[in-house]
Amino acid sequence: MKRQIAGRLAIAGILTAGLLLSGCGNPAASSNSGGEEVGSADYWPAANGKLDGTKLTFWIGQSDNKMPLKVIADFEKETGAKIDLQTIPDSYENNVQTKITTGDMPDLATWEPTNSMLAGFVATGKLQKLDGAPWVKNYNPGIDKLGQTKGHRYAALVSPVNVMGVWYNKDVFKKAGITEDPKGWDGVVEAARKIKDTNAADSPFFEMGGSQWGTQWAVQVQLAEAAKDGLWDRVNTGKEKFTDDTILTAIKNYKSLLDQGLFNKDAGSATLDEQAEALYSGKTGMVFGNNAQFNVAAALAKNDKAKLDESLGFLPISKDGNISSLSPGASSAVVAFKTGDSKREAATRQFLNYWMSDGYKNFVNDRGLVSALKTVESPKNVPQALLDAASSLDESAPSMQSAAVANPDLYINLANMINGTETPEQVAKTTQDQFNQIAKAQGVSGF
Incomplete structure (x- = not known):
């Protein structure tokens, strides 16, 4: 779970440097498959063509391995093909990059469909281009924002990406007299104060500083409007920094909520499971988070749609309004590697084509997922909160994970702030220093 939504560790940048070195002598790095023009009809085999005797390897993380x-x-x-699904231990991304650096490579793997996470593999020519994928025209609005870098598609989005916002307990809102969806950061803070003043829950918000990775969402939701205005492009080029007013103010606003006692008293040590239980049971009113946190709470209701629709809702939130932010996880996308074997490479593209066409309805029904395609309806048992989250994608803003060229340990630094070992200013400086280090290791111009 953590690997789906946490900020990427600084070591990822160092491993990318290793990928750059290892790619220099890789014969697959400059090859296309069997000579077909990338994106042409011939490049995409028919979904149901026979592949007897073909064997593919597929890498996947521990928390997703049944997907x-x-x-x-x-x-x-x-x-007639055979696919060997291999579970890679956590930390998934670091272990995958390490294995590939040392010469091991799968045919397929789940992977975060973001610029920063695709960059290392793309720079060394390790990924097949998925331009002209026949299913892309069928994506629901907003789904196609990710999976592309350097002007080409490299990842197939098999489900809607996670979005950041506020998951809330409907009964707590009712007890506090909150009858309309809060608008913007100020509206959410006002709702939190109503919850506190009416004792509608043990705490208005709940943070999981012990698990750490959830700490970043309260900061990042405040950046949606700035992100739409090019914040991450400016950060990527050094024109704006984490220490400058926009991001530092968001960190300070988050710290202010903690100082006002609007979070649980054990915010610095509480875990994801404790957060999910508090949200579902009504011990807290709101959680800043993404779909993965909702899914943990949903498991407590045994994924019963009726119970979840009655108890939990989703609210897109941003500094000034109700804009969600993209929060992609590895389980939402699949990449195909260049192995140097043209027949296997073509078979991987055929598998992706099958997945997103003939096999897609069975896939989403089996997993109970929101459909990414206009041509396939979502299963009837998908909770309304997840449908609402998916419907916000078209207007959503890019997050640090989806748009920054490097992803520093913002979440760890914020957890340190919750526990009193860093100030907001120190969080911003440490995060910027990490960003510089990773960007430099990745060869980003200006760093």
């Missing part, structure tokens, strides 16, 4: 089982089984039955 593609149905589509793999269906594809194997339809085509």
Whole structure:
């Protein structure tokens, strides 16, 4: 779970440097498949063509390793191919990059469809281009924002990406007399004060500083309007920094909520599971988070749609309004590697084509996922909160994870702030220093 939504560790930048070195002698780095023009009709094999004798490897993380089982089984039955699904231990991204640096490489892998996470593999020519993918025209609005870098598509989005916002307990809102959706940061803070003043819950907000990775969402939701105005482009080029007013103010606003006692008393040590339980049971009113946190709470209701629709809701939130922010996880996308074997490379593209066409309805029904495609309806058992989150994608803003060229340990630095070992100013400086280090290791101009 952590690997889906945490900021990337600084070591990822160092490993990217290793990928750059290892890619110099990689014969697959400059090859396309069997000579087909990238993006042409010939480049995309028919979904159901026979592949007897073909074996592909597929890397996936521990928390997601049941996700593609149905589509793999269906594809194997339809085509005669065999797909060896291999679980890579956490920390997934670091372990994948380490294995590839040392010469191991799969045919397919789940991977975050963001600029910063695709950059290292793309720079060394390790990923197949997925330009002209026949299913892209069928994506629901907003789904196609990710999976591309350097003007080309490299990742297939198999489900809507996570978005950041506020997950709230409907009963707590009712007890506090909150009858309209709060608007903007000030509206959410006002709602929190109503919850506190009416004792509608043990705490208005709940933070999981012990698990750490959730600490960043309260800061990042405040940056949506700035992100739409090019914040991350400016950060990527050194024209704006984490220590400048926009991001530092967001950090200070978050610290202010903590200082006002609007979070749980054990915010610095509480865990994800404790946060999810507090939200579902009504011990807290709101959680800054993304879909992954909701999914943990949903498990407490045994994913019962009726119970979840009655108890939990989603609210897109930003500094001035109700804009969600993209928060992509690895389980939402799949990449295909250049192995140097043109037949296997073509088979991986056929598998992705099958997944997103003939096999897609069975896939989303099996997993109970919101559909990414206009041509396939979401299953009837998907909670309304997840449907609402997905519907916000078209207007959502890029997050640090989706738009920055490097992803420093903002969440760890914020957890340190909650526990009193860093000030907001120190959080901003440490994060900027880490950003500089990772960007430099990745060869980003200006760093």
